[in-house]
Amino acid sequence: MFRKIIHVSTKREGEIHNLTPEVIAAVHESAIREGLVHLFVQHSTAALTTIEYEPGVLADLARALSVLAPDDTDYAHNMKWGDGNGRSHVKAALVGPSLVVPVAGGNLCCGTWQQIVLLELDVNAGRERTVVCTITGE
Template structure:
């Protein structure tokens, strides 16, 4: 069993950034030279997440609205009282979606549905440079 790893870098703003990384993940999988296995997409930190969605304006708008309904940016959070950084909502949004995603690798390509794209969401309330660790494990 072999392991291949690359780190992607993403620049964010002070809003809910949604970075579509499907093509970059496929490039890492191809560069690995592996045919079958798993692809892991992971973002370190507690204010970002990884998931899949149809990357089109309507679905993205709906996702942003849902997250705002669940964890409003202007809400009251004990985290904000303790640290004074105002990003309590971003920690909750990240916790709801999680920091990683695992996708099967078949024929050297990550498997996905026709309208399913891999996205990294940056929820923090200040610009950040995010790392995304893409690991391919297989043979």
């Protein structure tokens, strides 16, 4: 097993960071040829997924999340804590905090246009995000 921590600094809600180069580097550093990469973001207002890292589809994703958890809805979390990021928690829960990608022949098995991304969803952005990258196999 091999573990690497990936740090991401964000500035604003809606940022989408391409983590693929860091994950590929971790796979190569691990020397694992056949196995799995498990990624987990240690925050409740950020999420991980795969997507084609292209401006149009990134905008489409942001719009879809805004429909599912709109800015102008009352959130119980906001009423209790007053931090205004209830929608951020909902969006993060919908997308999810983790991702698993196969490794074959010492390479990450992403599709041609598929990239691994971190979504910064917190309205109170300007955060330091931590992604735990664990690679298992042989």
